[in-house]
Amino acid sequence: MPQRPAAVRAKDFTEVPTGYTREMAQIESSRCIQCKKPLCVPSCPAEIDIPGFIKAIKDGDTPGAVRVLKKSNSLPAVCGRVCPQEVQCEMTCVIGRKGKPVSIGALERYAADTELAKGAAEKIEKALPTGKKVAVIGAGPAGLTVAADLARLGHAVTLFEALHAPGGVLVYGIPEFRLPKAIVQQECDYVAGLGVEVRLNTPVGQSVTGPGLLKAGYDAVFIGTGAGLPSFLGIPGENLKGVYSSNEFLTRVNLMKAYRFPEYGTPVLRGRNAVVVGGGNVAMDSARCALRLGEGRVTLVYRRTRKEMPARAEEIEHAIEEGVDVRELTAPLKVLGDENGWVKGMECLKMELGEPDASGRRRPVPLKGSEHVIEADQLVVAIGQGPNPLLTRNWPELKRDKHGLILVDENLTASVPGVFAGGDIVSGAATVILAIGNGKKAARSIDAWLKAGNRPAD
């Protein structure tokens, strides 16, 4: 996949990978040997007919390729960009055993982008109206998928979204240079075009409530509220000026386009010395945004080593290529401030790796006497995002685990009849494709539940 060179791309928010040309797509799709028993399909959380769409590209039929894709995945332009294909379809591709696997993700992106560029969306077949109404809470990847699949099955879907734009992490979390927002809007428009009623600016859990939706006559409810609760370190000084949660930092930059301030009214701090704490995709996104905004250095602090980082290898590489300074085996102790209440540094401890902990990774153990200060005029805490309790705090019947994640069975059915859940609100912060996979599964469960004549309890 051709990419913009690091020195150039680290100064702006334009997309990094530039995408295939028709010739490249032709060559790459021809590499697929169209296995009779493909090994790639079972690794795809959305169960896409991968050889099917690749063959269509090879035959020069991109509309056909997208039709195959959209049977299983309503957001192919998104997935082609942000899926960790290297640990999914491309990891099990049989060609990959002897050489480079087929670049399935790049091909998905090529097909989806080609069709989006044409403008008018193809008419998708929908089943006859069933007369059933489903409320979907959260217009992120899980909710968008449930809404699209249920709409195609003939149900009347209302999609509730707290923010002023649909997409969830696709708009507020993942930066423009990984996932252009215009693409996200087009994918969302496709979902709305299926007849889904999208109600923006409508958080559920305040005046509109979960139990309220059931009382109002919805036959089923899907909860896809994601991981919208910031995690802080809980160390002294975290409320100093210049300290952001990754959620706030990324929301300002991505959703509110603060990188175009003051043309766009939302400001964001542009540190000369930004420090990001964390090692996941969100930390990489934060670091790479800080790099593009600031005039100086960006340091990433992580308490284990690069090997243990949960971020995609590709994202870590991109970050390092662009100039992010990674400090492994380093953990923050406290945030230091100046006399005006601004962050000026972070006192840290060096760590070493000990025995594995509950996650299976070796536990970081502090090295005594290794206290040192890292200078910082901006700090982004990207150590994880939890479940936002706004929806669930007044819904005691909806069982959650001790972290606040909604408990579901293998059909994604929650503890209240008629209520289903999926995505990060069930799994904890994970990936877009897993949320989409959940969305498909939940749509099937909801459809089956409704067709069996079930009704939520009154």
Next chain:
Amino acid sequence: MSNDITGHNEAVHLGACADAADARMGFNRILEKRALTPDTREFQVLNAEIASACAPGQFVIVRSDEKAERIPLTIADFDRKEGSITLVVQIVGDATMRLDKLAAGDAIRDIVGPLGHSSEIGKFGTVVLVGGGLGIAPVYPIQRAMREAGNRVVSIIGARSRNLVFWEDRMRATSDEFYLATDDGTAGEKGFVTDILRRVIGAAPKPDRVIAIGPPVMMKAVAEVTRAPGIKTIVSLNPIMVDGTGMCGGCRVQVGNQTKFACVDGPEFDAHEVDFALLTSRLATYREVEKRAREQHGAA
């Protein structure tokens, strides 16, 4: 990109087709706009859902146009029958100036609400409500509700000068005792709301509760007046906010030894526990950035 929006989809908000549909429905349309003071505007906005669901003390997050910042504004009044809410806005920066460009008949692009916990309204006995400057607006619906709940209501409002006072009639009409103070003495008494508050506390009966809303320095001063006499005092905090639903932590404040999010844990808190210095400090976060932008690009 053209969307095939079917008939029942009037509430869709995506794309140009949707804007037209919303405008037809009158959603978020400004019914009336008036200037209350040289830099304060009163907007009456059509939004039946928020009007029917809101309670005193709650707020909305508003975005006037595509490029505007999201800002919190307390719901200063609401008319459930008409389906409208009243917002009082002080024009101080980019976001509020963008809002000020809108006129009656225009629609505000995004309004989310009602957000936050509503005020605790009950029969406490004697309740003193102190509104400083813009704070007069958010105090009003709480004051009215306290009166309706059967409390003896003492209203104290203040502003720097006579031309910065507004809604005097409403505050008089919903109180048993009314006081007005201006820094320069051009209206009411010369002095601060805290001077009047001290007098009111000194006179029997001692108030059972004090509610104070205004600039942080005012709320802090009120808290210091009521601390020694041990009067329960509630303040409504106004930190910078982005989403308003607890997902970003931008509005975090320190109350006692805990960090709270003003948008979902507040906006009201026990005044005697609030770290006002931190609130004031964090409110200044973008002052430099915004000042530089104005200098480089000229005032909006």
